Amino acid sequence: MRVAFDCHVPFVLAHGGVQIQIEQTMAALRRAGVEVQPLAWWDDSFQPDIIHFFGKPQLSYVNLVKQKKIRLILADLLTSQGSRTAWQRAPYAATCLLDRIFGGRIRQRLGWTVYDLADCCVCLTDWEAALIRTMYGARRARIVVVPNGVEKVFLEPPRNQPRGNHLVTSVTITPRKRVVEMVQAAALAGVKLRVIGRPYHSEDAYYRDFLQVVRETHGVVEYVGEINERGVLAKEYRKAAGFILLSAMESQSLSALEAAACGCPLLLSDLPWARCSFGKHASYAPIASKEKTAFILKKFVEGILKAPKVDKVASWDEVAIRLVEVYREAMTSR
Secondary structure, three states, rough: OOOEEEOOOOOOOOHHHHHHHHHHHHHHHHHOOOOEOOOOOOOOOOOOOEEEEEOOOOOOHHHHHHHHHOOEEEEEEOOOOOHHOOHHHHHHHHHHHHHHOOOHHHHHHHHHOOHHHHOEEEEHHHHHHHHHHHHHOOOOOOOEEEOOOEEEHHOOOOOOOOOOOOOOOOOOOOOOOHHHHHHHHHHHOOOOOEEEEEOOOOHHHHHHHHHHHHHHHOOOOOEEEEOOOHHHHHHHHHHHOOOOOOOOOOOOHHHHHHHHHHOOOEEEEEEHHHHHHHHHHHHHOOOOOOOHHHHHHHHHHHHHOOOOOOOOOHHHHHHHHHHHHHHHHHOOOO
């Protein structure tokens, strides 16, 4: 079985969770004995049996794949779509209704039929699976749910290390992560917070605003910067009293999974992806003003010893085993 990975956004333009997901999935598949490599547009010597595409390809791309008799696995991260309200999603459902009236031509023009044409759509959560059906009308699509995993360094047994009295977050410093608002809320609540991460560019206006509000907290919030060494990052999670992520949009946060694997209680934005991923094993906060967020944050810290925790997080090797099953089923299906 020869598998090629393709992605609609180059890593150099957008680092973060998707890059880690793709790299770790590829590494785990290789450990499972699968021949897998990135799909290079200039190289026609590698002829894959399967293309695993991260994102939503154009309809012309899908048609070319089908002409080549290559199996196509789609992994579209519905980050924005999954964070919309029911009213914001309603026009999509209305469009799908009209599409059925007009014999499928609307969805085809919009490129939504790629989900039906793929041999399988791999979703991170049940919520994403439902969105493919309800927002894009993919009633005939074969959909499976395979959540993200974490590296083994985050799954090591606890060493009875005492935790500090601070919270930690690991994010890309960009508006949709609401990092500035999180820092302001922590300062209002008097809750110590360590922020790990980097922006897309050091001259980004939002990043400059973030640095300014961190300075204004006078030490309540500490900006650590980027941590590339995964073992060091795991130690940061294990030193913290808990983990916080108040982003406005997510698909399935890898940093939340990593922190959970390290025993951190989680405080997350109350969005469907989080509820689907963690259920009753996490705490939630609505996307609200910094004053209301500060109140919730303070209550979370005060009760953190009794806060719920995640029981088990999958490893990337477990994810790879599940994907191999998906690939084999795709290869044998008609």
